[in-house]
Amino acid sequence: MATIAHHPTLADVAREAGVSVSTASRALRDDAAVSPMTKRRVRDAARRLGYEPNKLARSLRTRSSSFVGMIVPDIAIGFYARAVKGAQDVLEQAGYQVLVMNTEREAGRELQALRTLLSHRVDGVLLATSGGFEDSDRVPVVLFDNLVPGSGVGSVARANREGVAILVSHLVGHGHERIGFVGAPPILTSGFERLESFQASVAAAGLSLRSEYVRLGDESWSPSSGERAMRELLALDEPPTAVVTASDTLAFGAIEAVRARGRRIPDDVALVSFDDPLFGDLLEPPVTALARNERELGELAASLLLHAFQTGVRATPAEVRLPVELIVRRSCGCL
Amino acid sequence: MATIAHHPTLADVAREAGVSVSTASRALRDDAAVSPMTKRRVRDAARRLGYEPNKLARSLRTRSSSFVGMIVPDIAIGFYARAVKGAQDVLEQAGYQVLVMNTEREAGRELQALRTLLSHRVDGVLLATSGGFEDSDRVPVVLFDNLVPGSGVGSVARANREGVAILVSHLVGHGHERIGFVGAPPILTSGFERLESFQASVAAAGLSLRSEYVRLGDESWSPSSGERAMRELLALDEPPTAVVTASDTLAFGAIEAVRARGRRIPDDVALVSFDDPLFGDLLEPPVTALARNERELGELAASLLLHAFQTGVRATPAEVRLPVELIVRRSCGCL
């Protein structure tokens, strides 16, 4: 490949087929007004030249880019990668291309990503916000994972409260009375809802709610922050006998902390987690956790956006909550 | 958000600022020919209107989209997700947007993705091929992970041969003489090179090369196919005492197989793997493996593409091999 070849244009095709540009355009889009014979001629010409229509020009003319932007904190996190795939499946099926942008959880980058997408005239945006969102009336936005109450043409998140309630009551069922929590800062809805539900669930079980049993990791829910939080719990005079972690990443860190202290799961401390870790079966011990359904989450977010396109963004914004399901393994003490 | 607002255009800004469209355009791009006062007026007007330039129109006019396409088998696989992030960092820094496309390892979808990218007039493509690649002279392509000899303006892959050689000689150092291999079909370069290197390394160590010790998983390197391959090895009359797996995904399956048969790693069979599994420390047992450097892989691929842009695609295509590094844990028998 020594040099870059010229992309043939519609004018090239028209010339080759001996018709006008308008007729060539219609023929390729299978307009009923064009005679079958002309269509054949134009299509043959297009094939011969290897014509590939210029989407940029079409988008400019039709004022619709067929692009949808998707903004996630970190595509390298399995959770978001799978949500992206789910959304992509639905949107590509509907003729849209997905522009994926990472924010590294920085509000500033999120705002910048939103601007970039706007300048590409995306038809819509799927956003898992890290806090940098300002509602815009120039493009419909569907929020997922972390919601912004009152914003967007739709929202999709997991049933955070129900999920944590299930985890807590499973531990209560095992007879635990001293239950700790390794969570995330309550600045975004998923962190907030899981924390609040933990407190509510413990209270609902008739257990006393000890503030020293609640430890929060960092804003990126990192394993290392989970490790630190768990270390703090284990160092208490009367440490909890069971712990709920708010994510698989926090659980990874928590497991390390238990191991580093020479304790065993579930014998010394039981552990259950939000988010089912990938290959959770191979971990030592296998972790009891809430099943992943992030692919469905992406699909749903995409569907809500498509729905907004159709209804012209006038309907009441839907807020969908995805149910969660408990996968029982050994870390809770079962088996 | 009841309705979608109109995007202000450059004409709107020009009118607001009381200048011509050409002057407005120049002012916003900081052209030296425009007087400072006019620049200020135009910029203020743009800010007041919330003007966001239409990239589509600019791309059409300048015949450069500032888009780079990136085609991967599966974004939900950590390996590719991190490569994407690495590439994205480099490319966004250079003013390009990255369009990520999944192929699910289907050659047909890969070809389709390539077409879609061409019609969006991407300036270049980063491709981890699954076999559907046809070289095009319309856009520069950098191949990564799986290479196509003689194609592309550049190539980046890991040092597959050296990596497998390191794994084999580590096992030989442990005294193993019956070494098995759980690999992938040799249809793409990474599968082929790792397989070939295994055979060469075993021979180089003076061990006899038994064909029944070489088992291949499926084309997607799936854990389940690794499990099957390992089961076959364990069922042999004289099973290998150590096994090399060609990827972390295959290793996951292999570990399951060993466990299902009631055997232990490394006591009954030692295991080392290409690709360092994420949170490999938490697996039981912790897996000795070759370190991940996929982020660097993506960065390098992107750099090669940028380089091709600059040199006008005339230079000899570079083929870069990323070195690998052994992370010693317990599955090999060390400690």
Place this chain on the structure above:
DNA sequence: CTGAAAGCGCTTACAG
């Protein structure tokens, strides 16, 4: 059934 013309929103010679 087909074509000439206008226009999407920019950039960029060209003229002044």
Place this chain on the structure above:
DNA sequence: CTGAAAGCGCTTACAG
């Protein structure tokens, strides 16, 4: 230093 004009490659009323 500024503006009028042409053109990037399409689509789509409008006329015939």
